[in-house]
Amino acid sequence: MYHRIAHVFLVVTLMSVGFPASLIAESKTEGQRLYNEAFQLQQKDRSKEGRQKAVQKYEEALIVIKKEGDSQLEAKTLNELGSIYMQWGDYAKVLGYAEKALEINKRIGNLKGEGRSLNGLATVYRTRGEHQKALEYGEKALEIARKEGDSQLEGNVLNNIGNVHQDSKQYQKALECFQRYLEIARKTNNQESERWAHNNIGAASAMLGQYEKAIEHCQKALELARKQGDLRLESRTLGNIGLNYFRLGQHQKALEFYQNALATSRKAGAREYEGRTLDHIGKVNFALKQYQQAEGFFQSALQIARQIGDVKGERDTRNNLGNLYKQWGQQPKAKQYFDQARELTRKLESGKAKRTP
Numbered sequence: 001m002y003h004r005i006a007h008v009f010l011v012v013t014l015m016s017v018g019f020p021a022s023l024i025a026e027s028k029t030e031g032q033r034l035y036n037e038a039f040q041l042q043q044k045d046r047s048k049e050g051r052q053k054a055v056q057k058y059e060e061a062l063i064v065i066k067k068e069g070d071s072q073l074e075a076k077t078l079n080e081l082g083s084i085y086m087q088w089g090d091y092a093k094v095l096g097y098a099e100k101a102l103e104i105n106k107r108i109g110n111l112k113g114e115g116r117s118l119n120g121l122a123t124v125y126r127t128r129g130e131h132q133k134a135l136e137y138g139e140k141a142l143e144i145a146r147k148e149g150d151s152q153l154e155g156n157v158l159n160n161i162g163n164v165h166q167d168s169k170q171y172q173k174a175l176e177c178f179q180r181y182l183e184i185a186r187k188t189n190n191q192e193s194e195r196w197a198h199n200n201i202g203a204a205s206a207m208l209g210q211y212e213k214a215i216e217h218c219q220k221a222l223e224l225a226r227k228q229g230d231l232r233l234e235s236r237t238l239g240n241i242g243l244n245y246f247r248l249g250q251h252q253k254a255l256e257f258y259q260n261a262l263a264t265s266r267k268a269g270a271r272e273y274e275g276r277t278l279d280h281i282g283k284v285n286f287a288l289k290q291y292q293q294a295e296g297f298f299q300s301a302l303q304i305a306r307q308i309g310d311v312k313g314e315r316d317t318r319n320n321l322g323n324l325y326k327q328w329g330q331q332p333k334a335k336q337y338f339d340q341a342r343e344l345t346r347k348l349e350s351g352k353a354k355r356t357p
Contacts, residue, residue, distance in 0.1 A: 038057035038077075039080065042054035042084065047269070051084050054084060083120075086124075089270075095124045098121045102114060111144055112153070119153065122134045122160050125137065126164050128309075129311055131164050151188050192228065195224035198220040199236060206240075238261035242256070262281065272308060275305050279298060282295075315341050322338040
C-alpha cells in the first residue's frame with residue numbers, strides 16, 4: 001500500500017519556495033554556507049539528479065562542519081542526509097545518520113534536534129515493521145515537540161504515529177492522527193505537510209471503506225503536489241487514486257492512474273513507489289485475467305522490493321505471485337511463494353525484519 005511509506009523523516013524541510021531569510025541561517029562560516037547551498041539544492045530541484053547534487057554538497061559541508069566543531073549543524077546535516085536516503089529507500093543509511101544525529105543532539109543538549117532525530121528513528125523502525133519500537137520513539141519525539149512548542153515537528157510526529165497505526169490496521173486511530181496533522185499544517189500555512197495530510201487521510205479513509213472520500217482527499221493532495229513540483233508525492237498520490245478506483249471495480253481507470261504513477265516514480269527516482277506501483281499494475285492484470293502480464297509486473301516488483309529492503313512490499317508481492325501460480329494450477333510453486341510470504345509476515349510481526357543488503 002502506498003500509505004505505508006511516508007515523508008515523516010523530513011522534519012527540517014523548508015516549506016517556502018522562496019526561502020525567506022528568516023528561515024535560512026546566515027552563512028557566518030564556510031560550513032554554514034555549504035549547508036545552505038545543499039539545502040536550497042534539495043528544495044529547488046526535487047528530481048533524483050537534484051537530490052544527488054544535494055547529497056554531494058551536504059557531504060562536502062559535513063567535512064568542513066566537523067573541522068569547525070559545529071556539532072549542532074553537524075547533527076542537522078546528518079538529518080538532512082537521512083531524509084534524502086529515506087526517499088531513496090536506503091533504510092540502513094537512514095538509520096546510521098539518525099543514530100549519529102541523536103547521539104550528537106543528546107550530547108550538546110539540543111532538545112529540538114533530539115526530537116527530530118527520534119522521529120527519524122521512528123520512521124526507520126516503522127518502515128522495517130518494528131511498530132512497537134517506532135511508537136516508543138514517536139511518543140518521545142511528540143513529548144519534546146509539545147514541550148518546545150515546535151508545531152512543525154509535532155505535525156510530522158503525529159503523521160508518523162498515524163502511519164504506524166495504519167500499518168497496524170488501527171485505521172480510526174490513524175485517521176485521527178492525520179486529521180490533527182492537517183489542522184497543524186493549515187494553522188502554520190505549511191502546504192507541503194497539508195498535501196501529505198490529505199494523502200494520508202485519503203489512505204485511512206479508503207481502509208475504512210470510504211473510497212469516494214479517499215479520492216476526494218487524494219485529488220487535493222495531487223493538486224498541491226503538482227503546484228509545488230513534488231514528483232515523489234505526485235507519484236504516490238496517483239497510485240493512491242488508482243488504488244481506490246481499483247477497489248471500486250473501475251479497473252481501466254485504475255490502470256490509467258497506475259501508469260502515470262509508474263512514469264512519475266521513475267522520473268523522481270522513488271524506487272519504493274515504483275515497486276509498489278508495479279505490484280498494483282500486476283493486480284489489475286490479474287483481475288482482468290491477463291496472467292502472463294501480471295507475472296511480469298509481480299516479478300519486477302519483487303526484484304525492487306528485495307533490492308531496497310521493502311519487507312512489507314516483498315511479502316505482499318510474494319502473496320500475489322502465490323495466488324497467480326495457484327490460479328495456473330502450479331500448486332508447488334504457489335506453496336513456495338505463500339510459505340515465503342508467511343515467513344516474512346512472522347518477521348514483520350516479531351520486529352525481526354531487516355533491510356535486504
